[in-house]
Amino acid sequence: MARTLTYAFLVAVLVFNVVPFLWMIFTSFKTDAEAYAIPPTWWPHNPTLYEGYGKVLMWTNFPRYFLNSVIVSLGAALLSTVVGALAGYGFSRFQFRGRTALIGVLLASQMLPGVLLVGPYFKMLARIGLYNTYTGLILAFTTLTLPFSAWMLKGFIDTVPHELDEAALIDGCGRFHAFLRVVFPLITPGMVATLIFAFLLAWGDLLWVLCLTSTDSMATVTLGLSRLVTQFRVIWPQLMAGSVIAAFPPVILYLLLQNYLVKGLTGGAVKE
Amino acid sequence: MPCFILLIGVLGFPTVMAVLNSFGPIWSKGTSGFTLAYYQRLFRDAIFWNSILKTFYFVGGTVALHLVFGLAVALALNSAIRMRRFFRVMAILPWTVPDVIAGLVWAWMFDPISGIVNDVLDRLHLIASPVEWLANPNLVMPSVILADTWRGYPFVMLVLLAGLQAIPKELYEAAKVDGASPIQEFFHITLPNLKRMVAIATILDIVWQARRFGLIWVMTEGGPARATEILSVLAYKQYFKFFNFEYASAMSVLMAVLLLIVGLPYVRMIVRRV
Numbered sequence: 001m002a003r004t005l006t007y008a009f010l011v012a013v014l015v016f017n018v019v020p021f022l023w024m025i026f027t028s029f030k031t032d033a034e035a036y037a038i039p040p041t042w043w044p045h046n047p048t049l050y051e052g053y054g055k056v057l058m059w060t061n062f063p064r065y066f067l068n069s070v071i072v073s074l075g076a077a078l079l080s081t082v083v084g085a086l087a088g089y090g091f092s093r094f095q096f097r098g099r100t101a102l103i104g105v106l107l108a109s110q111m112l113p114g115v116l117l118v119g120p121y122f123k124m125l126a127r128i129g130l131y132n133t134y135t136g137l138i139l140a141f142t143t144l145t146l147p148f149s150a151w152m153l154k155g156f157i158d159t160v161p162h163e164l165d166e167a168a169l170i171d172g173c174g175r176f177h178a179f180l181r182v183v184f185p186l187i188t189p190g191m192v193a194t195l196i197f198a199f200l201l202a203w204g205d206l207l208w209v210l211c212l213t214s215t216d217s218m219a220t221v222t223l224g225l226s227r228l229v230t231q232f233r234v235i236w237p238q239l240m241a242g243s244v245i246a247a248f249p250p251v252i253l254y255l256l257l258q259n260y261l262v263k264g265l266t267g268g269a270v271k272e
Numbered sequence: 273m274p275c276f277i278l279l280i281g282v283l284g285f286p287t288v289m290a291v292l293n294s295f296g297p298i299w300s301k302g303t304s305g306f307t308l309a310y311y312q313r314l315f316r317d318a319i320f321w322n323s324i325l326k327t328f329y330f331v332g333g334t335v336a337l338h339l340v341f342g343l344a345v346a347l348a349l350n351s352a353i354r355m356r357r358f359f360r361v362m363a364i365l366p367w368t369v370p371d372v373i374a375g376l377v378w379a380w381m382f383d384p385i386s387g388i389v390n391d392v393l394d395r396l397h398l399i400a401s402p403v404e405w406l407a408n409p410n411l412v413m414p415s416v417i418l419a420d421t422w423r424g425y426p427f428v429m430l431v432l433l434a435g436l437q438a439i440p441k442e443l444y445e446a447a448k449v450d451g452a453s454p455i456q457e458f459f460h461i462t463l464p465n466l467k468r469m470v471a472i473a474t475i476l477d478i479v480w481q482a483r484r485f486g487l488i489w490v491m492t493e494g495g496p497a498r499a500t501e502i503l504s505v506l507a508y509k510q511y512f513k514f515f516n517f518e519y520a521s522a523m524s525v526l527m528a529v530l531l532l533i534v535g536l537p538y539v540r541m542i543v544r545r546v
Contacts, residue, residue, distance in 0.1 A: 006351055009344070009348050010345075010348050010349075014363075017365050020381060036386050040387070040391050042391075103543055106279070108535060108536070111531045115524045116528045117286045119293070119524065120286035120290050123289070124285075139282070142282055207489075207504075210508075211508070222370060225373070226489065240380065243376055250368055253368075255365075255368060
């Protein structure tokens with residue numbers, strides 16, 4: 001009895017979770033006329049690739065948005081993973097004064113609202129001529145991703161035994177070499193996971209791109225799509241086709257990496 | 273060490289700038305000295321108080337639903353069921369979508385004429401005429417909360433599920449021997465052992481929900497009639513639409529202080545084990 005109820009509940013959850021996806025995908029294959037049919041059709045009766053995917057790829061700036069998203073997210077992810085790995089190494093290996101306080105600050109910085117930081121960034125980037133550039137956006141995104149990357153990588157480096165890099169130091173390696181030759185190869189999976197999360201964090205952002213870019217050619221997918229929806233008449237098949245394409249990379253990457261993320265955020269609090 | 277400097281640079285510098293800015297203009301020449309005028313103005317501003325209220329409404333509604341729903345699904349997934357991997361993947365799916373895209377899809381589902389929500393209700397004969405979900409000031413917040421619940425609960429669920437799986441099986445076996453009912457098991461074993469994870473999930477969720485911007489922006493832009501204008505949306509508008517830099521900074525600083533107060537127990541919990 002209880003088992004049946006559990007299954008019934010899970011199936012209901014499944015429907016709730018999946019229906020919006022189906023609605024998005026079905027709409028992306030509809031013609032413009034069918035999307036506005038009364039009463040609405042659930043699945044496309046005359047499925048077409050052209051009206052949704054064809055038009056959004058050829059008539060709008062969407063390919064450019066996608067490229068921008070890739071460049072900016074990848075840049076921010078690489079930068080914050082490299083810097084985060086070195087910072088994480090420092091947190092993990094050195095006992096210095098104020099270490100705990102610094103870790104506290106690092107964690108607390110994740111609590112800062114974006115609207116607090118984005119204003120000063122706007123002013124600073126404008127002053128040094130990086131407003132509306134890839135470099136400016138990548139730097140700004142790093143603010144979003146770096147605390148998280150450093151924290152996650154510290155966790156991964158903690159799993160590498162001290163003795164290994166100490167042995168390397170005794171053999172005459174410098175600190176940096178010890179890190180590069182001994183620790184780095186061992187945390188490669190962790191680095192990849194961190195890289196992908198930073199990438200996804202940047203990919204999903206709207207606020208920062210909205211505030212730090214001015215031209216359409218610098219917009220990312222989230223900004224481009226959100227502009228399409230505020231237009232007078234929304235062409236839903238195109239918008240949904242764009243959404244499907246923009247949602248594709250994060251959906252796949254998250255599903256691959258779900259376990260790492262929970263561990264990173266709960267800071268090993270799972271296992272007592 | 274240079275990395276710490278960079279870390280502090282990218283985060284600390286703008287924070288300090290924002291705080292300074294909230295006490296007076298710093299970006300223009302001829303600084304006029306520090307003043308508390310912007311904070312005083314906040315306390316008299318009805319629009320600001322409205323956004324505080326809306327923030328509480330939005331955060332309270334979404335976090336409560338995330339927790340209830342997340343716990344229920346986590347419990348269901350933790351029980352002995354077939355195809356657990358399949359259900360688990362399906363349960364996480366909404367969370368993998370960027371919140372902007374979730375907002376777009378739900379805005380389209382809530383479309384009064386061509387949306388699927390009204391169509392389902394109409395087929396079930398629950399409504400006589402199309403409901404204006406996002407244009408009605410009374411309905412818009414519940415609609416936005418529903419959309420956000422769809423996207424946000426899987427994270428809470430994942431954290432709680434990890435917590436559930438860490439509870440030793442022996443505890444339940446011992447309880448069975450003692451003849452405990454499933455309800456007693458839940459209140460005496462599951463909940464006490466899950467407390468820590470519930471706390472972590474709640475705190476992180478409150479902070480993230482209070483910062484939420486993209487989903488609300490694409491669904492309503494804070495409207496209609498400021499019905500969904502939460503703090504992050506209002507601060508954005510003050511800064512980038514009306515260019516009241518000092519006023520917007522004061523607002524964000526206040527918001528940051530509130531979030532830090534909420535987040536502090538999380539930071540302490542983690543730091544204590546470092």
